[in-house]
Amino acid sequence: MKNLFDLLGRISLSFIFFYEAYDSIKFGKETKALMTEYGLTWRQDLLLYGAIFCLILGGALILTGYRAKFGVFLLLAYWLPVTFIVHDFWNFDLPEQRMEGIHFMKNIAITGGLLMVFANGVGDYSVKRLFATSRVRNAK
Numbered sequence: 001m002k003n004l005f006d007l008l009g010r011i012s013l014s015f016i017f018f019y020e021a022y023d024s025i026k027f028g029k030e031t032k033a034l035m036t037e038y039g040l041t042w043r044q045d046l047l048l049y050g051a052i053f054c055l056i057l058g059g060a061l062i063l064t065g066y067r068a069k070f071g072v073f074l075l076l077a078y079w080l081p082v083t084f085i086v087h088d089f090w091n092f093d094l095p096e097q098r099m100e101g102i103h104f105m106k107n108i109a110i111t112g113g114l115l116m117v118f119a120n121g122v123g124d125y126s127v128k129r130l131f132a133t134s135r136v137r138n139a140k
Contacts, residue, residue: 006123017059065126
């Protein structure tokens with residue numbers, strides 16, 4: 001049962017990153033405008049495409065369970081700075097402070113889920129496990 005919950009947790013974690021990548025691709029102009037609003041003006045294309053790369057590759061690695069620790073590293077390299085830049089609730093007045101605080105705490109909870117994958121591994125239902133247990137026959 002633990003392995004099934006590991007798989008369901010990885011699916012849930014990875015899809016939020018896939019959705020964020022999709023949103024960044026579909027609404028690229030709006031994303032760049034938001035980046036400018038938050039003061040991220042240095043090489044916006046590099047930052048945007050780098051973020052999309054990290055989101056897709058990191059999400060795929062977590063979903064499949066192959067090199068999941070590297071996937072966690074990629075996602076945290078994107079997720080933590082974005083959390084502190086975009087959801088800086090301490091700089092807002094009420095009622096925006098409450099909503100930004102909720103978003104900040106949600107992102108911290110997702111960070112906790114990523115750290116749990118990093119610490120505990122991916123379980124038996126993963127591509128990594130499939131490669132480790134499959135044998136190739138000798139072709140004679």
